[in-house]
Amino acid sequence: MKRDIRILMHTHWDREWYFTKDETKVLLRNHMQDVMSYLEDNPETIYILDGQSVMIDDYLELEPEAEPRLKKLIQSGNIRVGPWYTQTDLLLVHGESIFRNLYYGIKRAREFGEPMLVGYAPDTFGHASQMPQIYQHFGIDSTIFWRGFSELKATKSDFLWEGVDGTQIIGVNLATGYQGAKYLETEPVLLKNRMDKLMTVLDHYSASNSRLIMNGHDQMPLQRDIKIVIAEMKKLYPEDDIQLTDFESYLSTLNRDALEIVRGELTDSKHARIHRTIGSTRMDIKLLNQEIETNLYHTLEPLAVIGERAGIPYPHQVIERVAKLLFGAHAHDSIGGCNSDAVNQDIKQRLINAKEMVDTQIELHLRLLTMANKASDQTIVVVNPLPERRDNQMVELEMITETKQFKLFDETGEELHYVVKSQQKEDAGLIDRQVAARLKDIKVYRTQVLVKVDTMLGLSTRYFTYEEVEAPEEVKVIESHIIENDFGQLFIKNHQIHYRHFETGHTYTNLLTIENSGDAGDSYDYSPPIEDWVITSADVAEISYKTCKDEHAQALQLTLTFDVPKNEQERTDKVASTSVTFTGELRLFKDDPKVYVTFNHKNVTADSRYRLVFNTGIKTEIVKVDGYLSDQVKPVYLKEPLAIWESDHWVEKPVSIETMQSYLSLKDDKQFNLYTNGLKEYEVIDGKAYVTLFRTFSHLGRRNLVNRPGRPSGIEIPTPDNQLQDVSLTFNCAFDFEDSVTQNKQAKNYLTPLVGYQRKAFNRFNLNPRKEVEKATGDVTLELGNLVVSAVKLTENNCLFIRLYNPMDTIQHLSLPKDTYLANAMEERQSKLDEITVKSQEIIQLIIK
Template identity: 65%
Template sequence: MSREIRILMHTHWDREWYFTKDETKVLLRNHMQEVMAFLEENPNTIYILDGQSVMIDDYLELEPEGKPRLKKLIEKGSLRVGPWYTQTDLLLVHGESIFRNLYYGIKRAEEFGEPMLVGYAPDTFGHASQMPQIYKQFGIDSTFFWRGFSELKAQKSDFLWKGIDGSEVVGVNLATGYQGAKYLELEPDELRKRMNKIMPVLDNYSASSARLIMNGHDQMPIQKNIYQVMENMKQIYPEDQVMLSDFESYVDALNKDKLEVVTGELIDSKHARIHRTIGSTRMDIKLLNTEIENNLYNVLEPLAMIGEEAGIAYPHGVIEKVSKILFGTHAHDSIGGCNSDKVNQDIKQRLLNAKEMVDTQIELHLRLMALGNKESSETIVLVNPLPEKRVDQLVNLEMLTRTRGFRIFDEDNQELEYSIITQEQEDAGLIDRQVAARLQDIRVYRTKIVLPISEIEGLSARYLTYEEVDETKQITASTTEKCISNEFGKLFVDSNILCYKSKKTQDVYTNILSIENSGDAGDSYDYSPPYNDWILNSENCGEMTVNVVEEEHYKKMTIDWLMRVPENQLQREKKKAERDVNFNVTLSLYPGDPKVYVTLNHENKTKDNRYRAVFKTNVTTDQVKVDSYMSNQLKPVYNEKALNIWKEDEWAEKPVSIETTQSFITLKDKDSAFTVYTNGLKEYEVLNDAIHLTLFRTFSHLGQRDLINRPGRPSGIEIKTPDNQLLDEPFIFEFTFEIAHTHEEESHVAKDYLTPLVAYQLKEFNRFNINSRSTVEKTKSHLSLNLNGLVVSSSRLTNKKERFIRLFNPHYKDITVALPETAFTATAMEERLEEIKTITLAPQEIGNIIILH
């Protein structure tokens, strides 16, 4: 059979790893100069710029005069860019980040020519089961990747990948890697030896006569002698065609009707390492990233949409800037945390900068909206960021007043009750420098409260008022009881163990939440147990100091949970636990809510350790329900098929049963269910009837060799990374758990949990002064959709100032939703399609709509 040997010229461009993004920017300028010169001299050449448009921006930042030359080559098709903005991780970041990464990547590429609409993700550590649908929504019909494939999925490396909703794209596993034909030898004998290694692999796995030869590597310069190499290759394979090619031509050579169908995630680690436990590396960075994503997608964007109605210009520039900072940290190495200390420091600083921008824009928007209430300067603005009406909600609000006491009133001047969480007195001069400049001595009270809200329409604002009063409202004194309860259950401490009793079933969950400490002999890519591990649990190595507060609108139990653990691996090997560590745990119950809310504060004091929160669920099952990108799925608790063969088949790493979720984990049997909702903690393992949620891990090196779960060479390089021990790093972990009392789908509950109502008091003292705007008025409009079980992923304004909403259906039946007048289906690029009165989404389907004002 005559083969088509298709050589694809490319470079794989990690912006940062054990080198910094600033180093690679300088290198990229040199690289682009060489590539463009070669393409101009050889006009029939095709070169792939790693599928990420950020390389355009990085190059032009240092050589802006190169834009016309670059544009000409992209327009001609010699240089292929997009569809990604950056080469993102495809399991750990927010689903909206995946959509926006493609949106901005394609948008930027379109400014120069035709984008490369291929889902190129060469080095990503696994692929979510929703990716086929996401690709299809952007007009992408194929994906090329290296990691995540095994023969448990298909016999051939060319296949049809069916997503969780049924969408199909062509999947091509790069059987010899994206680097398989790097630096091809010119000398004929050496070239023959090299090709004799490559071609048998491709002959075995390719589903057609086409053979994809990936001529590129990490930061590899363009191979200028490629045409001479091709001539020698033609002598080696006289019966075959040898040509330069692109991804699209390779797909066209496949007979799609004869391809195997693959379903589910692509996370098998037979041929390449997947690093299934990278989800707990550098949790300080990952938690910071999640906080920014939640504030950007769940708060700022819908808030800004409401603000536009009030006369506040939508901050497109701020949102794009923050998004691109985020995407710069979402590359698989970057968000994975498998970098040098210097690079991780830079990533964290960029995220802190993005957080400042998001937080400041949110506060500014709320402040301007509050100024829209011309009737009173004592204003509280209350915002619902979801496009559905919400009832019987509790909102957290921070008040700053001159008096200890204050009263809050609704729009009809009816007083609203509230409960105080904390109250502290402080110097107003530390808040507002004008106070200090005038040598004024003003003391104010900062009070955090819980405020019940009976109802609020979707994507709307309410305007409350307040007055300062001399009367005081005290927090209820702590009781001597070690329990709190609401109508759903009772949380209590018994013999130094946290327990819960369901009022509905009378079942008692003994040791319902505990902290586990174990050793970690791994590196920045993988957790690995030490050869001599010693696992400890707070149940038998901890002491509790318990305090309880019972207010009308919340019940709170605070536990200082002292554990004695090994300080390092040497102590662990000697079975010595000589280091006291403290977890300050706050557990809260609210009326009308079956969930137990947990905030866990901890400052790390140990090395080479892993900490996990353990939930004793009383549910034993072989399946776990979790969410992925705008979908949910059932996964096996134990990865049996792969674990039965991995040693015999010499997999690159052990396919451990530690998995990734986005925001919830559910165990169910015929009688009961238990769900954990997480805010940034995404790595879990189910052992027997217990959910183990990784809090964080600490270790010493970027890469190590011969780990228990990963035999052989080190991943990355063996350099010391002492920052990865996270010594003295403060953590705040947030999650909630629920013993099933409702029939609400978990995705909706998770969205509600991660998108609370937002409230803001117009304060007398502020860090910055702003002028009042006559153009800002109270917003009176709203958008309350009856979603019937659909879940909102995003609400924002397009560049054309149209309201864009992304929905998904997490159920296993079709759901139809009625829409207001002047509603349209929309593309993922936020362009209108056909006008509609209703939208119907199939199970796990994502829908985009535009609703005009």
């Protein structure tokens, strides 16, 4: 058979890893000068810039005068850019981050020429099952990747990949890797030996007579003698056609109708490592990233939509700047945490910068909205960031007052009940420097309160007021080991946490514990020590607590303390010399079935893994979780891969530790639903759900781990920062035992609470009132049913853009306001709609004029 051998020239450009992004920027300048010079001299050559448009920005940052030259080469098709902005992880980050990464990547590429509309993700640690549909919303009908494939998926490496909703795109697994043909030899014997090995693999896996040869590697310079190599290859394979190519040309040779169908996630680790436990590496960075993503997508963007209605200009450039800072931290190595200490420090600082921008923009919007109420300085604004009505929701407010107690009132003057979460006394001069500058001594109370709001229309505001009053009433601390509401009873007995579910009458004994075990792994993978010693808080911990009860809310504020090994050596010696403490709160609300959990912890141990353990007693072979804008059902145990991985010589054990986005649900005759905020790594074993809090370890890479034989991933350099010594972490989740199928919607509501803000007398920065800012009137209230909101924002021309999805098994119908248009993921109008039917797991985009 005559083979069609296609050689693709590229570089894989990790912006950071065990080197920093600033080092690679300098290197990229030299690289691009070399590439452009070669392409100008050899205009028949095609070169791929790793599928990420950020390389344009990084290069032009240091050589802006080269923009016309670069643009000419992109417009001519010699250099191919996009569709990504950065080569993102495809399991760990927020689903909206995936959409925005492609949006900004394609947008930037369009400014220089035609983007490469191929889902190129060469080195990502696995691929989510919703990616086919996400790609297709951008006009991308293929993906080309390396990690995640095995013969359990298909016999050939060219296939049709069917996503969770049924969308099919062409998938091409790089059977010899993106680096398989790096630095090809020109010496005939060496080249023959090299090519024969490559062709043997490609002849076995390719589904057509085409063979894709990837000539590139990490930061690899363009191979200037490629023409000599091709001339020698033509001598080796005189019957074959050999040419330089691009991805689109290779894809055009495949017969779509003849390809096998592959379904679900691409996370098998036969040919390339997936690093299934990277979801708990550097949890300080991951939790910070989650906080920024949540505040950006769930709060700032919809708040800014409301703000535009009030006369506050939409902060397009702030949002883009924050998004690109996020994308810079979302590359598989970056968000994975598998970097040198210097790089992780840089990533964390960039995320801190992004957080400061998001938080400040949110506060600025809220502050301006309160100033729009010119009738009273004692103003509180409450915002619903979802485009649907919400009833009986709790809003958390931070109040700064000169009196310990205060009253809250709604628009009609009716007094509102609130629950005090915490309160401390402060010097007002530390908040507002003008107080200190005027030598005033003013003490204020900073109080966190929870207020129940009876109803809110979609994307609307309500204005409350407050009054400072004397004669403070102390929060009652009740000596009790029980809190309860209409749904259940939470209690502590024998230093263990138990829950009684009223509807079923079932008591979940020792429901919630913390597990400490050893970690002999590295930044890529948790690895159990050869001799582990697992310690469970239920067996050894002491729990001290106090109970705060109110007619609307009850809380157990607790401290959980137990002794564990300080490091790997102590664990081997079975010595537990170090006391660890988790403080936190378990809270119940009157009309809410969820138990809200917060734990705070400052780490003082090394070489350890900590997990929350929920002893549900539910025996099941499947777990329901959310992926990107979807629901999916996963096995709790990877039976087939685990049965063959050693005999089939997989490069890494396919451990049954998986990734969720924000919830998991277990069901037999009972049901358990867990909602998390940033905790994404889970395992289900024998009726227990384990959720990793964090892990600590000593090196970027290690060789011969228990579950990962052979070479180290990355390089073997010490990374002492990964021990997270004296790092403070906060973990939040909620759970219930309700019989429900709407967990995805519940998770969205959990992560998108009402937002409230008090107009304060003391501020770090002064603002002038803006006469053009008025109270935001009106609302956008859609009858969404079980449809879930992913995004609410304005397009670049200030039209309302909403992204929705249907996580249910059944079709959902949606009636739409006047002047609503179906849109694509590039936020461009398509057809006009009055109503729409949304299929199971389908994503839709709407523009509402």
